[in-house]
Amino acid sequence: MLIGVPKEIKTNENRIALVPAGAETLVAAGHQVLIEKGAGEGSGFDDQLYVDVGAQVAPDADAVWARADMIMKVKEPIGVEWPRMRRGQVVFTYFHFAADEKLTRAHLDAGPTCIAYETVELSSRELPLLTPMSEVAGRMAVQEGAKYLEKLYGGRGVLLGGVPGVAPAKVVILGGGVVGTNAAKMAAGLGARVVILDISLERLRYLSDVMPANVQLIHSNRHNILDSISSADLVVGGVLVTGAKAPRLIRREDLKRMQPGSVIVDVAIDQGGCVETIKATTHENPTYVVDGVIHYGVANMPGGVPRTSTLALTNATLPYAVQLANKGWKQALRDNPALMKGLNMFDGHVTYAGVAEAFGMKYEAPEQFV
Numbered sequence: 001m002l003i004g005v006p007k008e009i010k011t012n013e014n015r016i017a018l019v020p021a022g023a024e025t026l027v028a029a030g031h032q033v034l035i036e037k038g039a040g041e042g043s044g045f046d047d048q049l050y051v052d053v054g055a056q057v058a059p060d061a062d063a064v065w066a067r068a069d070m071i072m073k074v075k076e077p078i079g080v081e082w083p084r085m086r087r088g089q090v091v092f093t094y095f096h097f098a099a100d101e102k103l104t105r106a107h108l109d110a111g112p113t114c115i116a117y118e119t120v121e122l123s124s125r126e127l128p129l130l131t132p133m134s135e136v137a138g139r140m141a142v143q144e145g146a147k148y149l150e151k152l153y154g155g156r157g158v159l160l161g162g163v164p165g166v167a168p169a170k171v172v173i174l175g176g177g178v179v180g181t182n183a184a185k186m187a188a189g190l191g192a193r194v195v196i197l198d199i200s201l202e203r204l205r206y207l208s209d210v211m212p213a214n215v216q217l218i219h220s221n222r223h224n225i226l227d228s229i230s231s232a233d234l235v236v237g238g239v240l241v242t243g244a245k246a247p248r249l250i251r252r253e254d255l256k257r258m259q260p261g262s263v264i265v266d267v268a269i270d271q272g273g274c275v276e277t278i279k280a281t282t283h284e285n286p287t288y289v290v291d292g293v294i295h296y297g298v299a300n301m302p303g304g305v306p307r308t309s310t311l312a313l314t315n316a317t318l319p320y321a322v323q324l325a326n327k328g329w330k331q332a333l334r335d336n337p338a339l340m341k342g343l344n345m346f347d348g349h350v351t352y353a354g355v356a357e358a359f360g361m362k363y364e365a366p367e368q369f370v
Contacts, residue, residue, distance in 0.1 A: 001328075002034060002067055002070075003018070003032070003033050003034070003069070003071075003072060003321070003325060004034045004069075005018045005023075005039055005064065005071075005072050006061045006064045006065065006071065006073065007037075007038060008039070008303075010078060011282040012300075013074065013075055013300050013303040013306075015043055015074040015309050016042070016045065016074065017072040017074050017092075017313075018035070018314060018321075019040070019311065019314045020040075020049040020050050021053075023035070023054070024054065026321070027053060027054035028054075029325065031325050033050070033055040033056065034055070034056050034067060035047070035050045035056070035057050035058065036057075036058050037058065037059055043307050044306075065084035066084070070090040070092060070321075070325065071090065071091045071092065072092050072317075072321060073092070073093035075300055075303075076093060076096065076097075076100075077091065083110075085107070085110040087112065088113075089112045090113045090324065091112045091114050092115045092117070092321060092324065093116070094117045094118055095116040095117075095118070098243060098244050098272070098354050098359075099246075099270060099358075101359050104350075104359060104361075108348050111347050112345070113347070114346075115324070115339070115342045115344070116243070116343075116344045117130060118130045118242075119242060119341055119342050119352055119354075120320065120342035121242065121341040122338050123337070123338075129316050129317055129320065130178075130240075131316065132309075132316050133302045134179045135178060136312060137182075137267045138179040138180065138185075138238060139185070141267050141301070142183050143186065144265055144301070145236065145263045145265045145296070146190070148287060148294050154289065155263055156259060156262060158233050160187065160190045160191065160233075161191025168191050168192050168193055168214075169192050169193070169234060170232050170233050170234075171183075171187040171193070171233065171234045171235075172195045172197070173195065174197055174236065174237050176196045176203045176217070177198075177203075179240070179268075180238040181207065183238060184207075184215050188212050192214070193216075194215040195215075195218055195232075196215060197218050197224060197228060198217075198219070198220050199219070199220045204217040225254075229257060230257045230258065230259075231259070232258065235263070236264075237265065237274040237275055238267050238268065241354070243344070243352050243353075243354035244355075245272040246271040246273055250275040250277075251276045255291040255293050256291060258291075261293075263296065264294065267301065269299050270299055278295055280297050280299040281295075281296065281298050283300075286298050320336075320342075323335070323336060329370075330369075330370040334370055340367070340370070349369065351364055351366040351369065
């Protein structure tokens with residue numbers, strides 16, 4: 001199989017879908033790897049590192065897309081890439097279709113086989129290809145939130161950990177999954193007062209066993225959310241419904257309850273966000289203000305730390321890419337139920353229920369196409 005890796009072209013997206021060690025593994029298995037010129041430079045991997053392990057370097061993205069049987073990416077293909085897709089080609093990346101109807105329809109029209117990192121799901125319900133980026137994003141959410149709480153950036157001028165004699169900041173985290181857990185670790189480690197809200201009592205019981213004493217666990221409901229955000233300095237949105245749009249937990253009118261200069265970092269923005277007033281932003285222009293509350297909605301947060309993120313992501317994705325290459329995508333999906341759940345589209349058919357439900361489209365079970 002010829003695996004193509006184009007350069008990521010979203011604003012300030014410096015990750016790459018395959019590191020040289022991964023290219024070496026695929027070449028050793030008898031496959032060809034084609035990397036777009038300069039694709040790895042943002043993560044610290046120059047072209048020669050790929051050439052040294054047997055990969056080829058293509059002069060531009062058109063050459064990669066035209067030749068590849070399977071495209072590996074980090075982020076979903078954007079408008080200028082849509083004409084390059086074709087039927088019979090596998091695209092293996094983060095898609096987050098349920099948050100973007102235009103993106104969804106473009107892929108249905110082009111007809112590639114879309115296998116989404118974010119919906120590959122183990123029998124334990126773990127999302128192994130989403131987990132590493134959720135870990136990065138959760139930790140970054142606190143790092144970025146702490147920065148925008150500084151007065152220089154319009155924040156309340158509050159230090160997360162406080163100092164002796166001055167109370168620390170309050171950090172409220174919506175969702176106790178991978179994002180929420182990592183955000184809580186960071187915030188608690190800095191000395192903040194942390195509140196995690198989650199609808200699962202089982203998850204809250206688990207977190208109570210592993211979190212430090214400055215983390216409070218509260219059952220998530222409308223009353224408790226409003227009560228918590230009213231005194232929050234930083235709110236982190238970390239709610240995930242696999243493959244579907246995130247629920248809106250903070251409404252426009254709720255912002256009036258929040259303190260002026262407080263910060264919301266909505267990590268759920270890839271799935272539409274859990275805050276009604278959130279919209280996708282970029283690393284270049286990451287924030288905006290609504291009703292005195294700073295909103296941070298960068299849709300590719302891990303792209304801000306590409307070296308760490310690329311290594312973490314490819315550690316997780318490479319074993320699945322090897323399966324797809326060695327067996328062909330149909331046999332790989334038949335042999336691996338987790339990969340089967342990753343199939344979101346095939347030849348113009350929607351094969352993931354959450355995507356079909358989001359836009360009132362017809363859902364067709366993936367098993368019938370493999």
